[in-house]
Amino acid sequence: MESIPGLASPTVDLDLLRSFIAIAETGNMTNAAKVVFRTPAAISMQVKKLEAQLDKKLLERSSRAIVLTKDGETLLSYGRQLLSLNQTLMDAFIKPNLQGTVRLGLPEQFGATVLPAILAQFKRDFPHVDVDVLLGRSVDIKDKFDAASIDLGLISSNELSLQSPQVKFLRSEPMYWVSQKGSEIPAQRPLLLSLAEPGCSWRKLALEALDNARIPYRIAYTSDNFMGQLAAVDANLAIAAVPESLLKKRLVDISPINSLPPMGSVQSYLLLSGSASPAAQTLGRYLEGQLTENSKI
Secondary structure: OOOOOOOOOOOOOHHHHHHHHHHHHHOOHHHHHHHHOOOHHHHHHHHHHHHHHHOOOOEEEOOOOEEEOHHHHHHHHHHHHHHHHHHHHHHHHOOOOOOEEEEEEEOHHHHHHOHHHHHHHHHHHOOOEEEEEEEOOHHHHHHHHHOOOOOEEEEEEOOOOOOOOOEEEEEEEEEEEEEEOOOOHHHOOOEEEEEOOOOOHHHHHHHHHHHHOOOOEEEEEEOOOHHHHHHHHHOOOOEEEEEHHHHHHOOOOEEEOOOOOOOOEEEEEEEEOOOOOHHHHHHHHHHHHHHOOOOOO
């Protein structure tokens, strides 16, 4: 009889992974214990069990914080995927009879690219849940989430602290300079830019890169609407800075610029309270599944 691949392999307890991920996301045992409803001593023992099973040191402990080792970072990535896959499996067989209203806030780039497909699938699966969508800047979405004006949010940031069980890292993606194909603007000085208002992480990364390289620039077009920024690029009036996912979407005819200094990466986060309604928690899992590090969107 042909053997089944992986059948004889040891398995990892998902409860151990949940506790480990809670520690990684909150930064300490005390807060992690509150997330998984265990004592700090209990989750400490769970980590030791994981380390023994994998024969790797996963955490570096100090008096002020807990830091993941390189092996811990690897486990965190795989662990998130396993828990997400487990939840997807359970959702496929056990669909709760969800109802009510979920308030979702997110920046326009998500609303115009990934949200329609996600909400369409969510509505098919849970027809009795209404989703109210608010589009806005990431800084404003974060403020509304903190004020409990929305149930969950998606934001982009390059400086958000992860030391909160309400903040879940989704992915990091590089930023690109873009112009109209064949444009001479990238070689002009001052460099003409199309950017968002102050407070935007894309703008911050772009201006820091130019300032560090001592490249003179002029912000010729300002719009918090990313399609407004790209419209100036499409008309060959300026260049802009966009994350990789938007470059791949080809919403307008733009080309990456390789002659300007790199900007680094921008991170995407899911904001979701542990006390959120079952409907909000479920929508959060749908969003997470589409926007994690390994997603193609």
